[in-house]
Amino acid sequence: MKVFQQESLPAGLDNVVYGGMLPDVQASFRIFAAHLRKVNAQWSFPEHQHPMFELNLVIDGSQRMRVGDKQFVQKQGDLVWILPNDVHASLGAVDGHMMEYVCVHLEVTDPWFRQQISQIGQIVHPSGSKMESLLRPILMDLAQIARENTSSGLNLKLQTMHASFRIFTALSEVLLDEAVVSNQQTGDSGLAAQLAQLIEHQASTTVKGQEPFRITHIAKQLGYSPAHCNRVFHKAYGVSPRHYLSTVKLRQAKLMLMDPSHSIEHIAEQLGYKDLSQFSKQFKRWTNLSPTAYRHLSW
Template identity: 35%
Template sequence: MSTSFISPEWGLSVSETVCPDVQTSVNLLGIHMREVSRDWECPSHAHHQYEINYVLQGTQQMKIGDYSYVQQAGDLVILPPGVNHMSRSISEGTLVYVCIHFEMNDRVFLSLLERTNQLIFRKNSLAARQIEPCIMKLVQAAEHGGQHMITRRIRLQAASFELFSVLWEILLNEAAQASPSTYAHMELAHQIAARLQAIVSRNLTEEERPESHYGIDDIAAELGISPSHCNRIFHQVFAISPRSYLSNLVLHKSKLLLADPHMSIQDIATTLGYRDIAHFSRQFKRWSGISPSHYRKTQLHMSQPLEAGV
């Protein structure tokens, strides 16, 4: 498959580290830092997104479903979507808290969040101490209201990804301690995914076509498991079959190549390892609902600058 970079000829490279493509999408919604008086109260409500609530100063009482928590400065609460919750200040002075709503398309990260039994991380816990610097970076990025909007957005995104990377490690460690079998399944699913990404990331020769060469059976054999177990574990973690996951990766790579007007569709089909342009076109249309040429025309039209006065 095509890769996002051009590798040097074999024998000329001293060393090389190739990282998997990053396609995670994170939406940050309604981030705010609020200072409220001791009489403040937020009525019961629910969100479609996950919420991270962090107290910077004062004390907050948070009621989540049937449970009630007293949040001190430095305590972090993670609320799942669709759960009714309310909060109120029980501080002697003012209460200052940070609220972050987010959506993410990473199925493994979301499955870890769904499995965690811990809604609140106390300030003295290792998790809260690790997360605190990330929260402060988000606060700093949000407070710079005078900077360019794009700059502010990128800084918020950078701080949020750092926060989620730390949260990922915390949740993964929790899963390993609480349920070793769940952790083992996730590790195995990630190994399968990494091998599927490797198929897409390397350039295939004429003899290495996606329909006939290295595939799920070979990955299963390398990992010492049966193909059925490979499919079952992968589906449990990613909620999608390995074959569908691979198809999505190939479709994404196809779209990247079709956006390059200097490559013919024939060259793209060859680069992706298909035996002919017709086979590639049928597969692309089956995945996306339109032909490669139609997709390319749409992309080229969208990339053209608007005429003056339009």
Template identity: 30%
Template sequence: MGTRYSDHNVKHLKSTTDEHTFNEYVFPDMKIGFEIHRMHVRSAKSTWYYPSHEHPLYEINLVTRGKQVFYIQGERYELEEGDLVLIRPGDVHSSSSLENSKEGFNYFCVHFNIDDKLLLPYFKKTKDTFYHANSMLTRSIRPLLDRLVNFSQQSKINFTDKMNLHSIMFELLAITVSCLEKDQQKLGKISEQTFKVAYQIAEEIDQLIRKPSHEDDILESVVRIEEIANHLDISVSYCNKVFNKVFDMSPRQYVTFRKLNDSKSLLVQEKYSIEQIAFMMGYHDSSHFSRQFKRWTGLSPSQYRETQHSIPEMGES
């Protein structure tokens, strides 16, 4: 991806240095960030149970002792020591100890959110949720998960600890993507150029997605794919084809995905009011945002927020 120089002075400086340069290798600009939520270690009794719910975060759950049962999107998974599940945003899931068991279990869990453009191509093309202790993914990331377990058990962490935690998470995500990529024959056939163009399209969408929309706008018309294709000097058909190949969804479906997931992520944060979130998501008023959100989910923003803060844990841990 070529470097863009938006500042006139920078362009001028580059032009004056070119004639004095033998070779130049410019790494593309990057902006990567993530959030960690509810990272914890728990020793649960045999009576422990967490009701069915969903959230806008990725989740990794590792069993460190005993057996734990998960129901994810209607499928049952029985986890033993060393097994893990990888849960995607929006997956409906619940968990408990093994039925009729008198033994409890220990587990580690971390929820995180990261720029979807990075993980989405890999997670969309695999339906795998359960990973056995001896799977390539589990064996590769287990040492990093163990380090996160140690962080979870610390009563206090300083600035250096936080930086180390960021480093562990980035390494964990990189290894996870690498393992998923190896498991996906189809992804291996996608060229670097195809990935590059698809990411450029996604970046264009992300930049436009929060521009104010009017009451009579439909979601798809706010981000016009024709304008993005024209800006990137490619045809609309090629734009759709490339994007579908990498992200396994159309650009318009991606618009809905990002709007919905970003809205959910903001709604679980009590510091933002519904009105503030509506403005952050590009709506002129909260009523327009509320109507659109209810069309997506069947719930109003306030109802969704309530569901995320009213899920009780059954049994003592």
């Protein structure tokens, strides 16, 4: 069987009556600090913020929550959806009773999908609502896995991975059902998308010895100040432009390491590092593994 590289796939257009193309999808998702907790009446969690999306479902009891300037009671069965960098806190269980909840943090690398789910602006999704109905069974499954915690490390990871795909499928269903998906990008969201495209382009065209990434260059290209570009990008994607560039480079490095036809020296050069040592140190900072160790895990 002949194997074709992506760029040399045969056209196969002879005698085609009808056809259509679907968009390429390249994204990675991360489930972070997913946990189940049963807490007493004295428990609370201080005000904090982070660059991830958060899902919080109360399984038993009720808790007082604050997200931004909104304070409310999250009742049993209510799902709370928190956007990246929203300041939030749990002010404790209601009426001196115990409370049980499950919480999941989500990270999305694809800028378009991240922007779409950021349009889900409603914080509290009551029991029986569309979003709660789609996500509750998945979160309850995660709670049960955490409660039992009898699986081997491999099975536990596979079960969590399975749940993560279900979560992102459910979020896609919410977007499609509510018709909030938008291809129109104007104002700040349009600028953020332009910045993301330019950063991805820079990551894919970097050559050895090229001048390091600076937001000042891209900002000048677009006619804005660096401070404005940093603010707009962080608001849209939850991370700085430099952090986003690192995410893109890491994704490219992982994909290339999974292809044995690329030497690690070649990968380092393609990603713009001055030598193998610099690339290896950076990759280990990202993953806690050397490029060679990651390659062995991938085969």
